[in-house]
Amino acid sequence: xxxxxxxxxxxxxxxxxxxxFTTYIMVIAAFVIMMVLSSTGNVSSQIEGxxxxxxxxxxxAVSLNLTVGILGELSLGQAGFxxxxxxASALFSIATNESITVAWIRFPLAILVGGICAAVFGIxxxxxxxxxxxxxxAIVTLAFGExxxxxxxxLYVGIDSNGLHIALNQxxxxxxxxxxxxxxxALGVKGVPQDSTFVIGFxxxxxTLIISYNFIxxxxxxxxxxxxxxxxxxxxxxxNITKYKLITFALTAFLAGxxxxxxxxxxxxxxxxxxxxxxxxxxxxxxxLGGIGxxxxxxxxxxxxxxxxxxxxxxxxxxxxxxxxxxxVMMICTSNEKARNLIISVFNWLKDQIIKLKNMIIKPKxxxxx
Amino acid sequence: xxxxxxxxNGISLGSIYAVIALGYTLVYxxxxxxxxxxxxxxxxxxxxxxxxxxxxQINPYISVLLAVIACTxxxxxxxxxxxxxxxxxTSLSVLITAIGVSYFLQNxxxxxxxxxxxNFTSVVNIPxxxxxxxxxxxxxxxxxxxxxxxxxxxxLSLFIKKTKSGRAMLAVSEDKDAAQLMGININRTIxxxxxxxxxxxxxxxxxxxxxxxxxxxxxxxxxxxKAFVAAVxxxxxxxxxxxxxxxxxxxxxxxxxxxxxxQLSDAIVFAVLILVLIVKPTGLLGKKIREKV
Numbered sequence: 030x031x032x033x034x035x036x037x038x039x040x041x042x043x044x045x046x047x048x049x050f051t052t053y054i055m056v057i058a059a060f061v062i063m064m065v066l067s068s069t070g071n072v073s074s075q076i077e078g079x080x081x082x083x084x085x086x087x088x089x090a091v092s093l094n095l096t097v098g099i100l101g102e103l104s105l106g107q108a109g110f111x112x113x114x115x116x117a118s119a120l121f122s123i124a125t126n127e128s129i130t131v132a133w134i135r136f137p138l139a140i141l142v143g144g145i146c147a148a149v150f151g152i153x154x155x156x157x158x159x160x161x162x163x164x165x166x167a168i169v170t171l172a173f174g175e176x177x178x179x180x181x182x183x184l185y186v187g188i189d190s191n192g193l194h195i196a197l198n199q200x201x202x203x204x205x206x207x208x209x210x211x212x213x214x215a216l217g218v219k220g221v222p223q224d225s226t227f228v229i230g231f232x233x234x235x236x237t238l239i240i241s242y243n244f245i246x247x248x249x250x251x252x253x254x255x256x257x258x259x260x261x262x263x264x265x266x267x268x269n270i271t272k273y274k275l276i277t278f279a280l281t282a283f284l285a286g287x288x289x290x291x292x293x294x295x296x297x298x299x300x301x302x303x304x305x306x307x308x309x310x311x312x313x314x315x316x317x318l319g320g321i322g323x324x325x326x327x328x329x330x331x332x333x334x335x336x337x338x339x340x341x342x343x344x345x346x347x348x349x350x351x352x353x354x355x356x357x358v359m360m361i362c363t364s365n366e367k368a369r370n371l372i373i374s375v376f377n378w379l380k381d382q383i384i385k386l387k388n389m390i391i392k393p394k395x396x397x398x399x
Numbered sequence: 400x401x402x403x404x405x406x407x408n409g410i411s412l413g414s415i416y417a418v419i420a421l422g423y424t425l426v427y428x429x430x431x432x433x434x435x436x437x438x439x440x441x442x443x444x445x446x447x448x449x450x451x452x453x454x455x456q457i458n459p460y461i462s463v464l465l466a467v468i469a470c471t472x473x474x475x476x477x478x479x480x481x482x483x484x485x486x487x488x489t490s491l492s493v494l495i496t497a498i499g500v501s502y503f504l505q506n507x508x509x510x511x512x513x514x515x516x517x518n519f520t521s522v523v524n525i526p527x528x529x530x531x532x533x534x535x536x537x538x539x540x541x542x543x544x545x546x547x548x549x550x551x552x553x554x555l556s557l558f559i560k561k562t563k564s565g566r567a568m569l570a571v572s573e574d575k576d577a578a579q580l581m582g583i584n585i586n587r588t589i590x591x592x593x594x595x596x597x598x599x600x601x602x603x604x605x606x607x608x609x610x611x612x613x614x615x616x617x618x619x620x621x622x623x624x625k626a627f628v629a630a631v632x633x634x635x636x637x638x639x640x641x642x643x644x645x646x647x648x649x650x651x652x653x654x655x656x657x658x659x660x661x662q663l664s665d666a667i668v669f670a671v672l673i674l675v676l677i678v679k680p681t682g683l684l685g686k687k688i689r690e691k692v
Contacts, residue, residue: 161676
């Protein structure tokens with residue numbers, strides 16, 4: 030009886046709710062399996078080192094999917110927001126290392142600082158950028174990403190008894206004897222506390238997923254999707270396009286900032302050069318392969334495409350080549366009428382074959398019953 | 400004198416950007432797509448010239464011609480395989496495909512030629528000119544880059560205005576459907592545009608690698624994006640605009656590197672793009688396109 034009741038309840042759930050809960054359960058299951066495996070010592074150190082990056086890339090992919098899939102605009106500046114989050118949180122951690130000694134208080138604060146700084150950048154960048162559309166928007170986000178990277182790579186920040194010193198080269202900083210350099214230009218930041226753990230990564234990923242799913246299914250999310258599908262129609266029913274675009278953009282930046290904070294606290298050193306155009310493209314590959322607009326797909330694609338090259342070392346050299354082919358083939362297959370029909374017919378043919386095969390296996394049994 | 404030297408260097412670099420920007424502007428004007436792979440065709444052209452000069456000992460000028468032919472073919476092949484199936488697709492899909500093509504070229508080059516930069520020997524053998532007792536030096540590469548870019552701009556303008564194919568390109572860029580009704584073969588015109596763009600990229604590759612003689616798989620990426628900035632600056636779709644935008648971007652980059660900060664020169668160029676798009680999105684010589692509902 031109780032079984033039937035829960036079944037009926039499950040049927041009553043909205044499809045969106047079902048979809049999001051499936052994703053949560055999937056991620057939780059993957060987390061539990063990994064925890065069990067690592068506590069029993071069945072995980073190689075190589076995979077162990079990948080656990081936090083897996084969470085980082087999943088968060089980045091989900092957040093980019095909000096802009097690409099839900100808003101329908103291509104952003105190539107994801108690495109820039111990640112860079113802001115990484116630097117802001119690293120600076121916060123180093124500055125408060127002595128005053129807040131408990132890591133489990135300091136680190137969540139650092140993550141929040143990273144996310145908020147990235148979101149502020151997202152809004153600042155979004156105001157001019159979101160007036161543009163399509164190709165122009167993509168190239169401007171790319172430009173902003175490169176500017177952020179270049180500025181951080183040229184930045185020198187030091188602290189001494191006189192306060193904070195910011196300069197564009199080492200000599201201009203004029204640090205006192207007791208001063209320490211925090212950001213050293215292209216050499217980046219040294220001595221970031223390594224607070225990131227798989228558990229924190231998992232919690233952040235879950236938070237990202239919950240925020241994303243609730244955003245998509247909220248009133249705001251529906252407005253954003255309406256703007257994506259037809260901006261003129263959406264505007265004519267009174268939706269404020271700039272506002273909704275800005276909200277999505279800021280949310281994407283905020284989540285990317287969280288990922289950046291997680292990333293920076295996973296390694297002892299932090300360099301701006303890591304957050305280049307290639308990183309943005311890598312995240313885009315995850316989003317495209319997982320399915321534009323599909324949050325669960327982004328997580329799966331990020332995990333598979335990060336693990337696969339590490340497990341299959343031999344394909345590591347061809348990794349980027351394969352990614353580029355994936356991008357082209359995915360786009361042609363989903364956007365071209367002929368290619369799509371071809372794939373559908375191939376799938377139908379496969380289905381027929383499977384049914385035939387099934388019948389072949391099952392038929393003798395039914396005869397026996399008769 | 401230092402300022403004059405920088406200015407000359409800027410104009411030289413800017414002429415190269417102008418040649419690249421022409422390819423962007425033509426393709427954007429006619430196919431309405433941002434061909435991200437354009438910069439990487441420069442790199443392919445550079446490698447063709449390098450290997451035909453070093454491995455096969457071919458005359459530099461014939462090497463450049465070979466590169467132009469190779470890149471033209473490559474441009475047409477890319478258009479046919481990757482972009483043609485997406486004529487009706489959204490700009491998002493086309494842009495992602497173009498990024499994919501760009502990555503494909505870069506990583507194929509990485510696997511084929513290795514990641515170590517090679518030393519490119521200049522294809523230009525004109526002696527440099529010294530003025531004011533050697534205080535100002537104009538290299539042969541600079542002279543050739545400026546002359547070639549002017550020749551290309553004049554030639555291309557004449558081609559578009561005077562020839563039948565050129566006028567067909569103009570018509571397609573104005574209104575694709577109307578052009579088709581007038582009996583213009585759209586597919587052929589777009590292929591022709593890609594061919595011209597890729598051929599120009601090969602010439603740009605020769606000029607770029609002669610002026611900055613290192614060549615590796617990412618050589619074309621940054622100049623490609625900066626040339627797009629130049630194309631937007633000058634007004635996308637406008638041939639003289641690409642020339643003006645290219646030279647301005649080149650000068651801004653070199654002066655920024657000399658007087659503000661060497662690390663920030665790229666950031667300055669991108670800041671220019673953002674300013675242009677905010678203040679005057681149509682660029683210096685671009686036409687305003689009204690959106691029809």
